Every structure is written in structure tokens, then in C-alpha cells.
Amino acid sequence: MKIAIMGCGVVGSGVYEIVRDMSERLYKGCSDEISVKYILDKKNLDEEKKALQINDINIIANDPEVGVVVEAMGGINPAFDFCLKCLNSGKSVVSSNKQLVAEKGEELFEAAKKNNVSFRFGASVCGGIPVIRTLFYGLAANDISSFEGILNGTSNFILTKMIKDKMTNSAALKLAQENGYAEKDPTDDIEGYDAARKTAILCSVCFGKHIYPDEIRTEGITGISSEDVEYVDSFGAKIKLIGRGKRLENGKIYAVTAPAVIDGNDLISGVEGVFNAVKIKGNKVGEVFLYGPGAGKDATAGAVVADVLDCVRAPGFDSTYSWKNGTKNDVLKFDEYETSLYVRGYVKDKNRAVSAIRENFDEVKFLSRNNAPENEIAFLTEKKKEKDLRTAIDFIDGFTPATVIRVN
Amino acid sequence: MKIAIMGCGVVGSGVYEIVRDMSERLYKGCSDEISVKYILDKKNLDEEKKALQINDINIIANDPEVGVVVEAMGGINPAFDFCLKCLNSGKSVVSSNKQLVAEKGEELFEAAKKNNVSFRFGASVCGGIPVIRTLFYGLAANDISSFEGILNGTSNFILTKMIKDKMTNSAALKLAQENGYAEKDPTDDIEGYDAARKTAILCSVCFGKHIYPDEIRTEGITGISSEDVEYVDSFGAKIKLIGRGKRLENGKIYAVTAPAVIDGNDLISGVEGVFNAVKIKGNKVGEVFLYGPGAGKDATAGAVVADVLDCVRAPGFDSTYSWKNGTKNDVLKFDEYETSLYVRGYVKDKNRAVSAIRENFDEVKFLSRNNAPENEIAFLTEKKKEKDLRTAIDFIDGFTPATVIRVN
Numbered sequence: 001m002k003i004a005i006m007g008c009g010v011v012g013s014g015v016y017e018i019v020r021d022m023s024e025r026l027y028k029g030c031s032d033e034i035s036v037k038y039i040l041d042k043k044n045l046d047e048e049k050k051a052l053q054i055n056d057i058n059i060i061a062n063d064p065e066v067g068v069v070v071e072a073m074g075g076i077n078p079a080f081d082f083c084l085k086c087l088n089s090g091k092s093v094v095s096s097n098k099q100l101v102a103e104k105g106e107e108l109f110e111a112a113k114k115n116n117v118s119f120r121f122g123a124s125v126c127g128g129i130p131v132i133r134t135l136f137y138g139l140a141a142n143d144i145s146s147f148e149g150i151l152n153g154t155s156n157f158i159l160t161k162m163i164k165d166k167m168t169n170s171a172a173l174k175l176a177q178e179n180g181y182a183e184k185d186p187t188d189d190i191e192g193y194d195a196a197r198k199t200a201i202l203c204s205v206c207f208g209k210h211i212y213p214d215e216i217r218t219e220g221i222t223g224i225s226s227e228d229v230e231y232v233d234s235f236g237a238k239i240k241l242i243g244r245g246k247r248l249e250n251g252k253i254y255a256v257t258a259p260a261v262i263d264g265n266d267l268i269s270g271v272e273g274v275f276n277a278v279k280i281k282g283n284k285v286g287e288v289f290l291y292g293p294g295a296g297k298d299a300t301a302g303a304v305v306a307d308v309l310d311c312v313r314a315p316g317f318d319s320t321y322s323w324k325n326g327t328k329n330d331v332l333k334f335d336e337y338e339t340s341l342y343v344r345g346y347v348k349d350k351n352r353a354v355s356a357i358r359e360n361f362d363e364v365k366f367l368s369r370n371n372a373p374e375n376e377i378a379f380l381t382e383k384k385k386e387k388d389l390r391t392a393i394d395f396i397d398g399f400t401p402a403t404v405i406r407v408n
Numbered sequence: 409m410k411i412a413i414m415g416c417g418v419v420g421s422g423v424y425e426i427v428r429d430m431s432e433r434l435y436k437g438c439s440d441e442i443s444v445k446y447i448l449d450k451k452n453l454d455e456e457k458k459a460l461q462i463n464d465i466n467i468i469a470n471d472p473e474v475g476v477v478v479e480a481m482g483g484i485n486p487a488f489d490f491c492l493k494c495l496n497s498g499k500s501v502v503s504s505n506k507q508l509v510a511e512k513g514e515e516l517f518e519a520a521k522k523n524n525v526s527f528r529f530g531a532s533v534c535g536g537i538p539v540i541r542t543l544f545y546g547l548a549a550n551d552i553s554s555f556e557g558i559l560n561g562t563s564n565f566i567l568t569k570m571i572k573d574k575m576t577n578s579a580a581l582k583l584a585q586e587n588g589y590a591e592k593d594p595t596d597d598i599e600g601y602d603a604a605r606k607t608a609i610l611c612s613v614c615f616g617k618h619i620y621p622d623e624i625r626t627e628g629i630t631g632i633s634s635e636d637v638e639y640v641d642s643f644g645a646k647i648k649l650i651g652r653g654k655r656l657e658n659g660k661i662y663a664v665t666a667p668a669v670i671d672g673n674d675l676i677s678g679v680e681g682v683f684n685a686v687k688i689k690g691n692k693v694g695e696v697f698l699y700g701p702g703a704g705k706d707a708t709a710g711a712v713v714a715d716v717l718d719c720v721r722a723p724g725f726d727s728t729y730s731w732k733n734g735t736k737n738d739v740l741k742f743d744e745y746e747t748s749l750y751v752r753g754y755v756k757d758k759n760r761a762v763s764a765i766r767e768n769f770d771e772v773k774f775l776s777r778n779n780a781p782e783n784e785i786a787f788l789t790e791k792k793k794e795k796d797l798r799t800a801i802d803f804i805d806g807f808t809p810a811t812v813i814r815v816n
Contacts, residue, residue, distance in 0.1 A: 284707060
């Protein structure tokens, strides 16, 4: 079986190396040896890869020897067109591209189904952790009711440094950039866009219909301060950027990607640094928790190769590994959901603000930290529809909110 | 596709119920509807199940409509013969029976291969956690270098109660029995035999050749006392019953099931109650950690049904999901491995014993606990071949060891 690799960056070259070096053990379940025939890329490749380099997608599409195509280009254009072309030419496609899957998954499944080939994307969420295949296959006998996960290593690294080493948000970001964990433009990671794409994919996998990133309430970690970390630490909890999806009793889906206050006894709270983790609830299994590296060349490339091996073993379309079309009505407006909130802000007159807060909420727990300035106040609210809580916050007399975080 | 269930105890009846109630979603990836045609059991079943009850294995073996047979009988006899008969009649077999898989896995794979059918056993280790399929498929691009896991919920419940609620070992066992977590005869769970079978299966899966339970050094938790829990807590660690396998540089396998001292920062140390968890190291992925319910009717039955669905989708033999024959030379003698030890014991003359201990070890760290009797002593040793450490312990003048536990 020959494979083609589209996009020879970090993941693509990792896939090339694993396939080149793979022992007989790796493809023992496949009918024959697997090797890379083409690498589609425009940039200069090293001598070894240059021998396989092409820059015309039609060479792949028209070569009957190629059975599986790996898409590791990133972005939508031209990745989407190229994947469609491959599927429509009867080739299975394995993608590590979360943007593509989150935006175009349903269309790619349609094409895969029409051509009776496979479309797989295990590496697009949580890199080396086999979350996608666990949801589709390992928990196949379950109805999944909810998931929550740390889906972005960069933001988790920053929060971990803030929590464990008392760094400021900006110093932790700088360290992440110096260590190569954050891009020069870190927007996608720290504003939650990357995690929201993965949340969208997990929602689609768990609940069986395509949920798009723009349907998911998305908040980043840029507003989280050392003060917040300290207040949350005061009751043994931790702030984590969480992607969450939940199937509600009315059939709607609750989907949010945002910082959350996580209890210190929750396994998720112990996930540190660039690691990822997902907690899944199923009606048969109860709770399952998966943890591992969310990125990295070898971990991600290994997940791609695992999918390639699946495609070689079972090249036809597998509707178990797919989702259906969604509608804009599937997702609940985020602030209709019941939660409690952590709130920090500034006051003019502390005593007056405290009374106003007590008046506006049924249950409130004030928090304290060492050396807090006189005009700072932080508290936890009761559990209620978020929009009602937000209205109550707006109406606290003489109070300017600085941070609002949902409590798990 | 018709299936048959052999053994209608907790797991078997759970499988029956899931298949009976399964929606179209569950078998959407399969060619047709799945239903139970036969239940093989000798005991009295309820009216509903009685309609499907048989007590002759040949009815299953000779019925061409039956494609997959679930073995949930437990034990070796007659489960082994029945499974062989089914495989040899061209039926795929799914087993939740760890004893069968640990003792007879290689022979069953041989029969499956010969008849080009599937033999799967995801539910035999860690119940609802998809560990086996993660190792075979999700981490297919990896060479697994080691695993360690909490593989027995009963013993973990007992240890958790000792650690968190300061219960004695015997009181915690009694509570486990009252809660239905431990059998009236708890030997298999508390002496480590159950965990050793699962360790054997995981070794075989990870390292590709059949490792048998009797090749694995096995120690239970009956010797662990509240005093040990307290000493280990004094340096922030926890005692857990761990199944461990490691591929060594000389090609040998280190395999032990025994209490171990686990660092408090290790995710494994946070696994409490009847839950199970496994940490896996692969050469591509680094570290992956899986956590969830290790037993329970629905969780285990759900794992069986996931395997049944795999068999329906891919009925042929898949050598990726198999291991080869092993030899008695594959496993290192346990005390040839380098570890450090926690040691607790009794002395006649404390000062003399302390000097003797300092003399017998290169590095030693004495431990303390509140209200320790004058004649008690506990310490951690340097890392060294276990047999050398054990010899050194034997030669401490005036010292009677009570507990020895390996430190991770």
C-alpha cells in the first residue's frame, strides 16, 4: 500500500519518518508493506524527501497505487479541495487538521460515504491521546452525555506557570514563546480559538451531529490574573481553560470553551504544563479520563499513522466513525445554562458593595487573599442561569467586575 | 447478525440488555441489526431470557446464523473448550474472562487465525476503560516501553479507605465486602492474583508475546498496615497495588504485581476507590494515562459490546490484535531489577539498629510518624538490585522486618 503526504511540516515529516522506519510489527495487521510514494509540498525539502516531492495534487489523485492520503497542511484552503479530490478519487484520507475537520467534517464524511472510503482525524484533537477513536469505537455501546477537557497545551502551560510558579500571565506567555510552546502570534491559543475548534469536533463526535466552532461560546485566558489564581487557590481549586460539551435533557447541546474553576480533587485539575486531558461521561461506562501529550511531532504523527493503519485494514466507509448534519438550533445559548460564577472586581465602598452583593444573590461566598487592596472583592455565587447571574452582577451598586469565571 | 452469550451472570446479562435496547445508532457501522439468538447457561434464568436459553454448546457452534459469541462464563473450564469450538466453527469470540485470556490467549489466537475469525477481550482488563484497544490500535505506531496500573478495584478501595479514612486493613476489607466490592472469599483480589492476570494480559499486549501469570512476581495487600500508610504519607506518597511491565534494554521483561510506593504528584496516586487506571509509555507518544471504572455490570458489558461491534465490522482475523508465543526466558527474575525499597520493622536496640542500617546501605532515609513505639523503625533505601537490598535487610543486626514495599 502506497501513501501520499500533503504538507511536510512538523506533523507531515513525522509521519514520513515513522512510516520509513516502521518495522514489520507495525503493519502486521495489514495486507502488505506501507510506504510513502509522494510528498506534496511547495517549500524546499531535504534531499531524501525531495526524491518523493511533487506539487500537483492530480498526481496523487490519478495514481491508483495510492490508497491513503495524509493531509497535514493545516488551514482550509487548499486542504479542503485537496482532501475532496482524494476522497472523490477513491482514496482514504487521514487529517491532523482540526480547523478543516471542525469546519468541513460533515462535507468530507459525505464525500467519503459516496466513494466508500475512509476519512479519519484522530490526531486533530489531543494529539497523541486516542480520544476520537475511544469515543467512536471504545465507547460505542454508550450514549455520551458530556465531556470536558484541557484541549490546548499552550494555555495550560501558561496557567500552570501562573498557579505553580506565581508568574504573571504575560511573563508565562513569554516563557511559553521562548520554549516554543506558543507562536509569535499566540492569539489562536490564548484566546481559546484552537480549543474551541477541538471542542466543536468533540461535540460532533459525542453527539452525532456537526457542531461548528462559531456556535461555541469562546473565551480565552488573557483576562485571567494572578489575583484570580490566588483567590481560586484559597478554596483548593484551579483555573483551567476547559472545552466542554453536554447533552441536555431537552435535546440541546451546551458547548463552551472558556476558563473554568476546577475542584482540586478533580483529575482535570492535576493536568499540568502542555499536557491535554479529556473526561468523558457515558451512560454505560460512567466516567472515563484520558491524559497525554496534546501536541508534539512524534505523538501527533503517531496518531496519524494509527489512523493510516486503520484505513489500510478497513478501507471502506465506516458510518460508526462519522457524524450527521447539524442545525443552528442544536446548541443552547450559553447563558441559558445553570452554573455558579467566580467574580472578582473593584468597589468604591467595600461595606456598601458587600451588602449590595448579599442583596443581589441568594447564596454568596466571599473570598480572601493576602495583601488584597481595600477596593478589591471576590466571591462565588449560587448556581443559577448564567444570564440571571450576569444581570445580578451588573446591578451591584458601585462594583466594577474584572473577572468572571464559571465554576464547575 | 445474531450473537450468542455464554454465561448469563452479571456481565452476560448486561450484554443481553445493551444489545436488546441498542438503538440504530449503535450498529450504524454494521451491515445489519444485531440481536441475541442464544443464551447458554445452566442456571434458572428469568422468563425473558429463558426463551433464548440453551444448554448445549453445539447448538451455537452449528448455527450458521450466529456470527459472534460472547464468553462471560469465567474460569478455564469449560470456557476454553467452548471458545475453541466456536472459533473452529467460524464464529468470532469476545471474552471478558481475564483468567482465560491470561492462561490461554495464545492458543485462542492460533485458533482464530486458522479460522480467519476475530478473538477480542477488551473487557478483561480494566472493565470499561478501553486499554486493550488503545494499546493495539490507538498506539499502533508506538513501541510500548512500559506500563503501570491500578488493575484491581477491590484492593484499591481497601487502600483508599486506609489512606483517607485511617481505617485498618481488616476494617476496610469488611467494608468492601459489605458494599459488594469484595467477595466473601477475597483471596483473588487482596492477594494480587486478579491483578496479576491483568498484568499478564497487558504484558502480552504491550510486548507482543504471551507472558503467563505464574511468571509474574505477585504480592497482595494483606501485609500493608496503617503504620505503613502513615510512614509513606509522611513524605507525600501513597501505597497502591500496582501491576507493572517494562521492556528492558536486554530484551527481557520486568513484570511485577505488588504494592508500590507512588509519588503524590503521580496521576496514579490520585486514583481512589474502586477505579482503575493505567499509565502507558510509548516511544512516539511519550506518556498516556487512562482512568475509569474497572468493573461494574454496565461498564464491563459496554466494553464487551464494543468488541462485538468490532467483530461485526471486521469479522476476519486481525493480527494487529494478537500476540505470539512466549518463552520462559522472556521475564527477568524480579529481584534482579533495580529499585529502592521502603522498609518497616522492629528492633531491640534502636541506636544499634540505626548504625547497622547506615552501615548496610549507601543511602538511607529514616522516616517518622506520630506515636511510633520505641521498637519500630522505617526507612527508604538507595536504588539497587532488589536481591542485594533484601540481603542487606537480612543482615541488619537486631532487626525484624515487617513490611517491604518497592518505591516507584
